[in-house]
Amino acid sequence: MHERVVVVTGGNSGIGKETAIALAILGATTVLACRDRAKAESAAADVRAASGSPDVHIAELDLADLTSVERCAADVLARWDRIDVLINNAGGIWSSRHTTAQGMEQTFGVNHVGPFYLTALLLDRLRQSDAGRIVTVSSFAHRAAFAGIHWDDLQSEKRYTPFGAYSQSKLANILFTRALADHLSDTTVTANAAHPGPVRSGFGMDGDLSGVAGWGNRLFRPFEITAKAGAATSVYLAASPEVHGASGGYYARSRPARMSAQARSDAAAARLWAVTESLITEAGYHLP
Numbered sequence: 001m002h003e004r005v006v007v008v009t010g011g012n013s014g015i016g017k018e019t020a021i022a023l024a025i026l027g028a029t030t031v032l033a034c035r036d037r038a039k040a041e042s043a044a045a046d047v048r049a050a051s052g053s054p055d056v057h058i059a060e061l062d063l064a065d066l067t068s069v070e071r072c073a074a075d076v077l078a079r080w081d082r083i084d085v086l087i088n089n090a091g092g093i094w095s096s097r098h099t100t101a102q103g104m105e106q107t108f109g110v111n112h113v114g115p116f117y118l119t120a121l122l123l124d125r126l127r128q129s130d131a132g133r134i135v136t137v138s139s140f141a142h143r144a145a146f147a148g149i150h151w152d153d154l155q156s157e158k159r160y161t162p163f164g165a166y167s168q169s170k171l172a173n174i175l176f177t178r179a180l181a182d183h184l185s186d187t188t189v190t191a192n193a194a195h196p197g198p199v200r201s202g203f204g205m206d207g208d209l210s211g212v213a214g215w216g217n218r219l220f221r222p223f224e225i226t227a228k229a230g231a232a233t234s235v236y237l238a239a240s241p242e243v244h245g246a247s248g249g250y251y252a253r254s255r256p257a258r259m260s261a262q263a264r265s266d267a268a269a270a271r272l273w274a275v276t277e278s279l280i281t282e283a284g285y286h287l288p
């Protein structure tokens, strides 16, 4: 990964931070794109110390605000003349319904729309790489979106449950990845999705999940894998020669994994792509 530039969203915590450490150890210029500057600076110091690489940087990114996504992309494009890997890792689950700066439901906005827009804004630079890679961290939880994307209630206005919104967003990550791979089929850039496994990270902690859901989240922590182990599939997809040229896949434990029937729907992938583009442009943002 020497002389390759990698951007990891949510690189200040959990799986993202361990992904950044592993890629910095492999020699990549590593950029942690994070919403909290103080946390990002502290994480960058940890990543430098753990990897022995001084080549670790931060960029400010709040995926709950498309203006911040635009600023982050402009900042990264101005500071690095190449981007080889984008890891859409940041994400969350929230007990109650919140909205993004553009009024979208937060789980859908942060886990899907923000990464979609960031990817679009960085895509030309990724295309200039000899073998650009886009890795989006999804989850086995996508399988719980049994009815697929809630087309009649995309923003969970009629009904909000934390896991319902989360599983839809993780399904959206795979549908996005598959549509993106299709759009990139005549280029050398690949797009793949990862399931990290059940990971003992900051996920759902810090008051993000309360009540029964928060209690359940804590109950399983002793049985979960470390963030380092959870980062392995992201690192594999970002760096391994074994997946050179492979695109549109869903991986767990660094192997192709079976996605749900809903995730395999080409019609849903194309529809979500079009709907997301409309949401972004209708909110007043420009897609390249």
Ligand SMILES: NC(=O)c1ccc[n+]([C@@H]2O[C@H](COP(=O)([O-])OP(=O)(O)OC[C@H]3O[C@@H](n4cnc5c(N)ncnc54)[C@H](OP(=O)(O)O)[C@@H]3O)[C@@H](O)[C@H]2O)c1
Pocket: 009, 010, 011, 012, 013, 014, 015, 016, 033, 034, 035, 036, 039, 061, 062, 063, 064, 089, 090, 091, 092, 110, 137, 138, 139, 140, 195, 196, 197, 198, 199, 200, 201, 202, 203, 204
């Ligand atoms: N943990 C699991 O068992 C598990 C299983 C399957 C999939 N995943 C996926 O793995 C990914 C990483 O999660 P994790 O387990 O490492 O959890 P984590 O430790 O909570 O990390 C989540 C990261 O996302 C960032 N983030 C949240 N909202 C953001 C926003 N608006 N803008 C920018 N960054 C934002 C967080 O930043 P702050 O620190 O500032 O909050 C943090 O860096 C997520 O996409 C999650 O869905 C996790």
